[in-house]
Amino acid sequence: MPYPADYKYTKEHEWIKIDGNNATVGITDHAQESLGDIVFVELPKPGAEITAGKTFGSVESVKAVSDLYAPASGTVTEVNGDLATAPEKINKDAHASWMLKLKLKDPNELNGLLSAADYEKFVAEEGG
Amino acid sequence: MSAVQSTTPTTRKTALNAVHRQMGAKMVDFNGWDMPVEYPSAGGIIAEHNAVRNGVGIFDVSHMGDIRLQGPEALAAVQHISMNDASRLAIGQAQYSALLYPQGTFVDDVIVHRLGEDDYLLVINAGTREKDVNWVRDNTRQFACKVEDLSDDFTQIAIQGPQGVNLLQKLTDANLSAVKFYWVTRGTVCGLKNILIARTGYTAEDGFEIYVPSDEATSARVWNQVLEAGKEFGVIPCGLGARNTLRLEGALSLYGHEISDTINVWEAGLDRFCKMDKPDFVGRAALEKAKTAGLQRTLIGLEMIERGIARDGYKVFDHDGREIGYVTSGSYAPFLKKNIALAYVPPEFATLGSTMKVECRSQGVKAQVVPIPFYKRPKKQA
Numbered sequence: 294m295p296y297p298a299d300y301k302y303t304k305e306h307e308w309i310k311i312d313g314n315n316a317t318v319g320i321t322d323h324a325q326e327s328l329g330d331i332v333f334v335e336l337p338k339p340g341a342e343i344t345a346g347k348t349f350g351s352v353e354s355v356k357a358v359s360d361l362y363a364p365a366s367g368t369v370t371e372v373n374g375d376l377a378t379a380p381e382k383i384n385k386d387a388h389a390s391w392m393l394k395l396k397l398k399d400p401n402e403l404n405g406l407l408s409a410a411d412y413e414k415f416v417a418e419e420g421g
Numbered sequence: 422m423s424a425v426q427s428t429t430p431t432t433r434k435t436a437l438n439a440v441h442r443q444m445g446a447k448m449v450d451f452n453g454w455d456m457p458v459e460y461p462s463a464g465g466i467i468a469e470h471n472a473v474r475n476g477v478g479i480f481d482v483s484h485m486g487d488i489r490l491q492g493p494e495a496l497a498a499v500q501h502i503s504m505n506d507a508s509r510l511a512i513g514q515a516q517y518s519a520l521l522y523p524q525g526t527f528v529d530d531v532i533v534h535r536l537g538e539d540d541y542l543l544v545i546n547a548g549t550r551e552k553d554v555n556w557v558r559d560n561t562r563q564f565a566c567k568v569e570d571l572s573d574d575f576t577q578i579a580i581q582g583p584q585g586v587n588l589l590q591k592l593t594d595a596n597l598s599a600v601k602f603y604w605v606t607r608g609t610v611c612g613l614k615n616i617l618i619a620r621t622g623y624t625a626e627d628g629f630e631i632y633v634p635s636d637e638a639t640s641a642r643v644w645n646q647v648l649e650a651g652k653e654f655g656v657i658p659c660g661l662g663a664r665n666t667l668r669l670e671g672a673l674s675l676y677g678h679e680i681s682d683t684i685n686v687w688e689a690g691l692d693r694f695c696k697m698d699k700p701d702f703v704g705r706a707a708l709e710k711a712k713t714a715g716l717q718r719t720l721i722g723l724e725m726i727e728r729g730i731a732r733d734g735y736k737v738f739d740h741d742g743r744e745i746g747y748v749t750s751g752s753y754a755p756f757l758k759k760n761i762a763l764a765y766v767p768p769e770f771a772t773l774g775s776t777m778k779v780e781c782r783s784q785g786v787k788a789q790v791v792p793i794p795f796y797k798r799p800k801k802q803a
Contacts, residue, residue: 330467332753355466
């Protein structure tokens with residue numbers, strides 16, 4: 294599955310799509326494939342503050358629990374309610390299944406993130 | 422997924438290991454064995470689980486162990502170490518049981534098969550193979566009986582689900598309709614003569630387990646023939662992930678979780694497999710005492726009624742915030758579509774319908790005590 298060129302990526306397998314001072318966050322196709330069937334997603338509420346590099350929630354497959362790491366700092370403006378009842382949507386299309394929308398605290402934080410090409414290389418080297 | 426610390430120096434493989442890898446299985450270390458946890462090409466854990474509930478799925482369970490007891494005092498030997506009453510077994514009949522320590526706690530759970538007049542086969546867990554073999558040898562020396570470890574001799578394939586019988590019938594001359602649940606027979610399977618066929622399993626469904634020679638070529642051939650024969654029934658290969666969710670829905674015990682060397686038979690709720698009225702067996706005296714002393718804790722079924730998944734080891738609290746027990750096994754249940762768990766709590770908390778909290782990643786999530794098993798397969802009309 295190709296990684297959208299207009300997204301940026303973290304080494305913890307989250308993606309972030311920037312739109313001015315706002316952003317949308319999700320997990321990558323590689324993440325959903327590693328996890329297997331996703332059965333539970335724990336996300337913060339709108340209004341919550343999240344910090345780049347720190348955990349902001351979790352995603353659970355049948356076998357495992359995985360922390361979600363914030364690609365950038367900011368205030369949560371919207372959370373995808375679909376994922377509470379249909380978390381398997383992430384397995385079907387991880388790059389379209391957004392988890393939350395953020396008002397970015399500092400867009401410069403994003404400079405350290407990976408491009409689609411770099412992320413693809415990173416995944417290949419990881420042996421994923 | 423977290424790495425498991427193995428005490429064995431090298432990882433063990435079943436004869437089908439290369440086949441699983443060829444099929445693109447996700448592999449995991451299970452008690453020192455390199456085993457498939459799920460097959461993404463088959464659809465993964467949920468698809469595998471539901472294939473067994475609705476049709477048929479197959480498992481490589483060759484990592485399990487096999488101990489054969491033969492001789493004029495084989496029955497006496499089995500009776501001495503096994504808590505269920507093997508004297509009730511007709512030739513060709515099997516029963517669930519357990520080997521106990523003198524304290525009345527578990528060495529392992531086991532299926533005892535009576536293969537012949539003085540011929541018994543114990544099928545035991547993968548993680549306890551060596552321990553069990555040593556235990557059986559050490560505790561049956563006084564009986565005129567030969568003890569053989571046949572664990573490496575067999576590739577054991579489980580064919581589980583309502584269509585399992587129809588699948589296997591295509592591959593054998595044995596009349597499977599004549600084999601009742603928890604009975605065994607022998608027949609030609611995939612051209613191999615005298616193969617042990619047992620109507621047993623660990624999925625809470627109807628199904629069979631076949632024991633074929635463990636050389637790689639034969640094992641791969643049989644596995645592939647089973648998959649081929651099962652195409653019309655929608656068969657898929659299933660890994661340990663689905664094996665765990667299937668047995669959990671059926672509230673079947675897993676060694677190291679619901680049963681262990683620190684848990685006794687009464688706590689685990691396995692009374693009906695423990696025949697106190699049969700001749701003396703290892704652990705019996707301690708169990709008598711424990712019965713008189715009363716239960717300190719008991720195994721219950723929990724269903725999560727708030728959002729959250731209770732998992733193995735999570736702590737259980739009462740509504741005053743006091744820690745009262747722990748989860749032995751917990752997961753999302755793919756057929757029931759609920760989050761369920763088995764847990765040990767003091768008996769006063771075991772009332773059906775009462776609620777408690779499970780600490781799921783630092784959040785207290787409400788759960789309700791429900792009857793076990795969580796799932797029972799539908800009874801077929803005769």
